[in-house]
Amino acid sequence: MTATDHPDPPEDPDTPGTTDRHESPRIPLPRSSMEDTGHPPPDAPGERKSASGRSAPSPEHAPPLLLEHRVLKSLLGAWALAACSGEEAAAVEEHLGECGPCAEEALRLRDAVGLLHPEESLDLDPGLRSRVLESCLGRRPPRIPVPEWAVPYDAETARLDALLRDIGDSEWHAPVRLRWFEGDGQVNRKTTVAGVIAHLLAVDGLVGLALGLDDPLGPGAGDPRLPAHRTEAYWQASRLPPTRAVRGPWRDQTHEVVRTVSFAGDGSGRLPVPYGTVPAPPGEGPGQKIELPLRDAMVDRAFECWIHADDIAEAVDYPYDPPSPRHLHRMIDLAARMLPGTLAGRRRSGLAAPPRDLVAAGAPGRSLRLEIEGLGGGEWFIALDSPGADASAEREVAHVALDGVEFCRLAAGHVSPVEAAAGQDGDREAIRDVLFAAASLSRL
Template sequence: MPPDTESAGAAGGRDEAENPGPKGGRDEAEDPAGGPGPPPRIPLPRVSVEDGGLPLPAAGRSGPLLLEHPVLKSLLGAWALAACSPEESAAVEEHLGECGACADEALRLREAVVLLQRPESLDLDPALRTRVLEGCLERRPPRIPVPEWATPYDAETARLDALLQDFGDSEWHAPVRLRWFEAGGAASRRTTVAGVLAHLLTVDGLVAVALGLADPLGDIVAPAPAPASRTEAYWRASHYPPTRAVRGPWREQSHDIVRTVSFTGSSAGRMPVPYGDFELPLHDAMLDRAFECWVHAEDIADAVDYPYEPPAPRHLNGMIDLAARLLPGVLAARRQAGLASSGGHRHLVAAGEPGRSLRLEIEGSGGGEWFIPLDSPAAVGSAEHEVAHVALDGVEFCRLAAGHVSPAEAAAGQDGDREAIRDVLFAAASLSRM
């Protein structure tokens, strides 16, 4: 064989040995001689379990997983949150019966999870603000304190403002029906959340004007200084329905009122505040505005399907006390208008003397007892002259006084003179207004 041919053959053999290609890498099936041949360059696909004739793995494990201690310890947090698989949970729970340190840690984690998943509402306690302020003021009294009779208004306007701060446009235009009780029965007026706040702005303006502050009506002239006429005048003067822009003036006015009465001091509490056909001293007018702010805040909360709690007990007690003190005058006015009993059992009672009385027992938060004189506003209620007894829950009585519950539907325990009870319940409902 010539040398060049032999060299070429040797080189070709080395190439095939070092770089087996398709020609030199045929598998046994492709080898015409049937020899075993070299392994393929690309592995063939594996045979599936189903086609291999081998038994399938069990669907579930007969026992817990066999995991090391560090792995089991790292699973304790997920186990406490119920985020482990069933096999992992079984392994962890078996380990907890053997390892005291992990069992203690698991107990602490479970207690932490309970704190994170409180069953009660996450809304703040309505009395929290009052408690925090009282705690702060005990340590550092304010230089200019808010009079006690103005704190309910301060608290209720702050609570309503907190409710409004996250409202979007849809909430501000949610429909609200204002309800009250007139001489002939229930009355109502349809508006929006923004319209309710405009109503509070204009009626709070009566207090603002009495304190020398600007009137929110501005150049708008109301036909009468009564709360309803002022509100209607404000609504009519608006080119568009009130929007969220009303919140700024309302909040600024409420802050100005609280600031002004604080600088004026407790001596200004007897300053008269005219309401059109009647007037109230300033300390009672502030309670009245706090009461209406709470009632309409509940109207707003109902419109947007949000829970809203009653006022703090001591503030609620002050509101109930104001209503109880106003009842004799309202009862006398209804009697003069022919809407109450003509007084078949009525006796002439001198001013300051005790007369026939109804015992009004208010239960629950902010409760107490009041004796309502029946024959004359100038008379004094007396337990010795009690002819009737009415018992109501505090919030139920306030809703009756707001016109949200009719006298016939009020959940009231009654004993004694039925005519006197009826007159007082209707007088309480007549305290309401738009």
């Protein structure tokens, strides 16, 4: 073989024909930044750099680019990121219509670019939704507003739904211990995150039934029953424990409840919502029928939604704040108004001291001043001797001071009555009876 005889150069698998092995590479190697050289940028107003590293004239004077196959293939990544010049993008797209392998690679790169922008975390400021809604409603009031007494339920269910969207599949089976108060002591029941949502779905169904909606327990279960009975029935309806699939029915029911009360208007707040009947002690006749007007039932459901959302957040180590002060005030007000009736029920069961002789003599009876500090704070006078008596400062025999969130935790059965009150003054027996009556407001 002579010096002028050369073997045929090897074929490039990506390029038809052959190439000169002494040809300079089409894709330049990485180089230092212009800012690092200390020199001013070149003054070339008629030129600009393309993604391939070539100098290209301005678009209005640019002839069509004729690029080789391997150069076009190297531009696919820049094209997928929309980093090519207009001429390069046109050349790449024309090439994709003729080259099947490059078209498949371009499709894969475009799909990969979509994965560079994952969904943002849902762990947002709990007050963000309220602020956005307040701003929107201030600009354009809704045609069909949500009644004021239903807003806490709307807000608390939305906050819980945001928490549920942000937890993983395995966390739906995290253990949760539900706590409430019976008699003179705390009881508890172990379930899962999914079991808690099933509990809320079953009990919220009582409000849905009063509004004419379908019962989540199914046909034949529409007779009013105690919330605990409804929950047990729902849990036992399937041999398998609840899963994250329960979130959909629960969320749909909350939306339907809010939508229905909004269309019904503020006047629907007087609609009775039965909560079943508490059995009476033997020999004392029929049990006590529990019933709340819809406006109070919605606040009650908002309160339980928040309490159980806090239970879930504790189980999955998720930060969770109390409701807004305005909503918390409504919850505290409902609990304070229910205290005289609950205290009377404990007296009938022998769990509280009997009323004083003042009632028998026709006097209005004694009062306890309940002072709530902090979030949702205020002052309430609790009738001690008769649920229907007028309570006033003139008849005050005791004073109890509590933090707003701490009082709600007491009413939920999460805090012992003995440890709840931050400040106490006056009749110790009356204070004890009221604190234990507050804990007795809780239930499964």
